[in-house]
Amino acid sequence: MKNDKNIIEVKNLVKHFGGVYAVNDLSLKIPRGEVVSIIGPNGSGKSTLVNLLSGMVEINSGVVILNDAEKLKKIKSYEIQDLSITRTFQEVRLFEQMTVIDNLLVVLTNRSVFGSFFEVHKKYHLEEVERMLQRVGLEAKKNQLAKNLSYGQRKLLEIARALLMKTEIYLFDEPFAGLFHAMIKTVSGIIKDLRKEGKTVILIEHNMDLIRELSDYVFVMDEGSLLAEGEPDSVLKKKSVIEAYLGK
Amino acid sequence: MNIVPQLILNSIIAGSIIAFLAVSFNLIYGATRFFNMAHGTIAIFGGYIAFFFFKTLGWNMYLSAILGILAAGLLGYIFDRIIYLPLRKRKASGMIMLVASIGVFTALQSLIQIFFTSEFQTLSDISVHDRLYTIFGATITQTQIYILIMAFIVAICLIIFLKYTIFGKAVKAISDDEEVAKIVGINTNKIIGLSFFIGSGIAAIGGIAVGFDTGLNPTMGMKLLLHGISAAIIGGVGSVYGAFIGAFVLTFVANFSIFWISGEWQEAVAFVLLIIFLIFRPRGIIKR
Numbered sequence: 001m002k003n004d005k006n007i008i009e010v011k012n013l014v015k016h017f018g019g020v021y022a023v024n025d026l027s028l029k030i031p032r033g034e035v036v037s038i039i040g041p042n043g044s045g046k047s048t049l050v051n052l053l054s055g056m057v058e059i060n061s062g063v064v065i066l067n068d069a070e071k072l073k074k075i076k077s078y079e080i081q082d083l084s085i086t087r088t089f090q091e092v093r094l095f096e097q098m099t100v101i102d103n104l105l106v107v108l109t110n111r112s113v114f115g116s117f118f119e120v121h122k123k124y125h126l127e128e129v130e131r132m133l134q135r136v137g138l139e140a141k142k143n144q145l146a147k148n149l150s151y152g153q154r155k156l157l158e159i160a161r162a163l164l165m166k167t168e169i170y171l172f173d174e175p176f177a178g179l180f181h182a183m184i185k186t187v188s189g190i191i192k193d194l195r196k197e198g199k200t201v202i203l204i205e206h207n208m209d210l211i212r213e214l215s216d217y218v219f220v221m222d223e224g225s226l227l228a229e230g231e232p233d234s235v236l237k238k239k240s241v242i243e244a245y246l247g248k
Numbered sequence: 249m250n251i252v253p254q255l256i257l258n259s260i261i262a263g264s265i266i267a268f269l270a271v272s273f274n275l276i277y278g279a280t281r282f283f284n285m286a287h288g289t290i291a292i293f294g295g296y297i298a299f300f301f302f303k304t305l306g307w308n309m310y311l312s313a314i315l316g317i318l319a320a321g322l323l324g325y326i327f328d329r330i331i332y333l334p335l336r337k338r339k340a341s342g343m344i345m346l347v348a349s350i351g352v353f354t355a356l357q358s359l360i361q362i363f364f365t366s367e368f369q370t371l372s373d374i375s376v377h378d379r380l381y382t383i384f385g386a387t388i389t390q391t392q393i394y395i396l397i398m399a400f401i402v403a404i405c406l407i408i409f410l411k412y413t414i415f416g417k418a419v420k421a422i423s424d425d426e427e428v429a430k431i432v433g434i435n436t437n438k439i440i441g442l443s444f445f446i447g448s449g450i451a452a453i454g455g456i457a458v459g460f461d462t463g464l465n466p467t468m469g470m471k472l473l474l475h476g477i478s479a480a481i482i483g484g485v486g487s488v489y490g491a492f493i494g495a496f497v498l499t500f501v502a503n504f505s506i507f508w509i510s511g512e513w514q515e516a517v518a519f520v521l522l523i524i525f526l527i528f529r530p531r532g533i534i535k536r
């Protein structure tokens with residue numbers, strides 16, 4: 001493992017859609033191996049930040065620096081696994097026409113195309129997927145099409161898919177939203193495990209109890225910029241933060 | 249004399265040829281979501297390459313056929329690399345891709361005309377008579393039997409291949425959500441390129457079959473494609489299995505329509521069937 005302190009640094013990042021500045025001159029540093037929460041009112045640019053970091057939208061200006069070394073002005077979505085980044089979506093995106101198990105197996109594809117050509121998934125791939133399904137409690141659903149899952153099951157499957165990518169950085173965009181208690185426990189357990197394994201998690205979340213429970217550090221965004229940052233307890237008490245939330 | 253057995257055989261033979269086009273069309277459509285209008289002419293191109301090696305150079309027939317298939321596959325792959333891939337990168341819509349493929353179609357058809365003239369060319373050996381077989385009073389040539397067996401083998405292999413290989417799963421994932429497929433580390437451009445290679449190669453088997461069955465001319469690619477697309481839509485756009493079924497539904501309905509309307513309307517019947525499907529069951533027999 002490298003000793004670089006910041007696994008991701010974002011410098012003067014800007015993203016606008018027409019006249020709307022979704023991310024506006026944002027700078028922040030994310031230390032390796034921590035769970036960092038990003039909070040802020042709806043429309044403050046949290047999802048856009050995740051989209052920028054995962055190459056889903058193009059950066060207008062600014063840079064993303066990985067491991068205090070690699071400066072990126074452009075991130076391509078098909079390269080993020082090589083950058084050791086994975087993500088989930090606020091609006092879950094699965095391969096709807098594929099079975100639950102295939103949604104996970106497809107992540108374990110051979111990187112060389114010709115390698116994938118005649119190769120069938122191996123036993124250890126299947127075992128790995130089965131273990132993952134057990135961990136998120138979807139083993140009974142494995143042969144169903146993804147589109148037939150319930151809302152919560154869909155969220156869990158998407159998280160499982162991200163975990164199987166085995167990256168260093170996990171971007172979770174509101175993974176708890178709309179989940180019931182048991183599933184919240186599963187997801188928070190996963191995040192705690194990732195932290196134990198030394199992975200870095202960027203968590204977008206609204207529930208203050210979960211933020212306190214899970215995160216080492218909190219960034220508060222408002223209108224595309226940074227409003228506050230710090231340890232959860234101190235940040236959540238700040239007057240400006242409370243106002244930003246209540247003001248909307 | 250009972251004409252039903254002959255109609256059944258004719259439908260199966262025509263269906264087999266269309267199946268090559270329809271199945272491969274749907275493979276490419278599944279990965280790229282656009283109507284590749286050059287697909288039929290690529291099939292014909294494969295037929296002409298086989299013709300060149302077999303008839304012009306006098307090479308072995310099977311080797312010539314394989315070269316035709318590989319050449320068409322390669323051409324499909326090259327078109328993807330130099331035309332469709334750059335368009336995809338610029339996030340071109342399916343309509344723009346379709347128009348681009350019409351350009352490819354026109355250029356390729358002209359090239360075939362330049363190199364092989366517009367005359368009818370046949371791959372079969374005229375000096376040797378094709379063996380005829382009679383089944384329930386209906387006749388079928390040996391060539392046609394080969395075509396029919398090939399169609400079933402190719403379709404079944406492709407279906408199994410797509411169902412079980414990692415490649416097949418990747419194609420399905422791209423078809424479902426290309427952006428997310430990229431995010432999870434699937435090399436979408438390479439997989440799509442390979443789909444073009446395989447799809448164009450399979451189409452070429454259809455082109456070569458036509459060359460042996462009735463003969464080739466440069467402009468027949470579009471007609472073949474329209475039948476292939478109709479079958480693909482009737483069976484379910486994007487579904488390889490559906491396309492195979494669709495090919496036979498199409499030819500059976502067209503052939504058997506002669507009981508109600510004159511045979512010269514067969515072509516029209518095929519498209520009426522397409523329209524009926526577009527209106528009442530746009531996602532085809534095999535819903536995806």
Ligand SMILES: Nc1ncnc2c1ncn2[C@@H]1O[C@H](COP(=O)(O)OP(=O)(O)O)[C@@H](O)[C@H]1O
Nearest residue numbers: 017020021022041042043044045046047048049
């Ligand atoms: N693809 C897009 N096109 C246009 N506007 C967008 C797009 N994505 C986000 N926005 C706008 O950017 C702003 C920030 O949105 P978002 O990042 O989703 O906020 P959050 O996730 O914090 O709720 C909003 O005003 C939103 O309407």
Ligand SMILES: [Mg+2]
Nearest residue numbers: 046047048090
């Ligand atoms: Mg959001």
